[in-house]
Amino acid sequence: MNLDPQTDLKLERTINVPRELLWECWTTPEHIKHFFIPKPHAIVSCEIDLRVGGKFNTLFDVDGNQIPNHGVFLEIIEHEKLVFTDAYTEDWKPSENPFMTAIILFEDLGNGSTKYTAIARHRTPTARQQHEDMGFFSGWGTVVDQLEAYAKSL
Secondary structure, rough: OOOOOOEEEEEEOOOOOOOOHHHHHHHHHHHHHHOOOOOOEEEEEEEEEEOOOOEEEEEEEEEOOOEOOOEEEEEEEEEOOOEEEEOEEEHHHHHHHHOOOEEEEEEEOOOOOOEEEEEEEEEOOHHHHHHHHHOOOHHHHHHHHHHHHHHHHH
């Protein structure tokens, strides 16, 4: 995959959890609530229809404000790749104000470890910079830490 440094952000980590378990965490609404947003913020609800064109909807609670985030899955390769976007909602209805497309990759490294890659693709360099300024690396890094700790507890 060719990334564009003008519009794409990427975070890579090695996680000491098998990719099948990380996949389960990423594709199960009850699990998403435990890691998908840096604490103390929370996921109030999550709906997943795990199919291309299926919904990936979350409701965030950030400092007492509820923020809906509706999207769809664009590509699904079991245990390897999830691609979702907020550019569309379920059944390909265009969103009014899309922000990004996310690509989550799981590469088996053996011995129960996984190379975890999170990519955020943006429509413009301005949107990419806004996401970086919002704390992409620290926020998504925290999410990875929370994901690893939660997955190890299962």
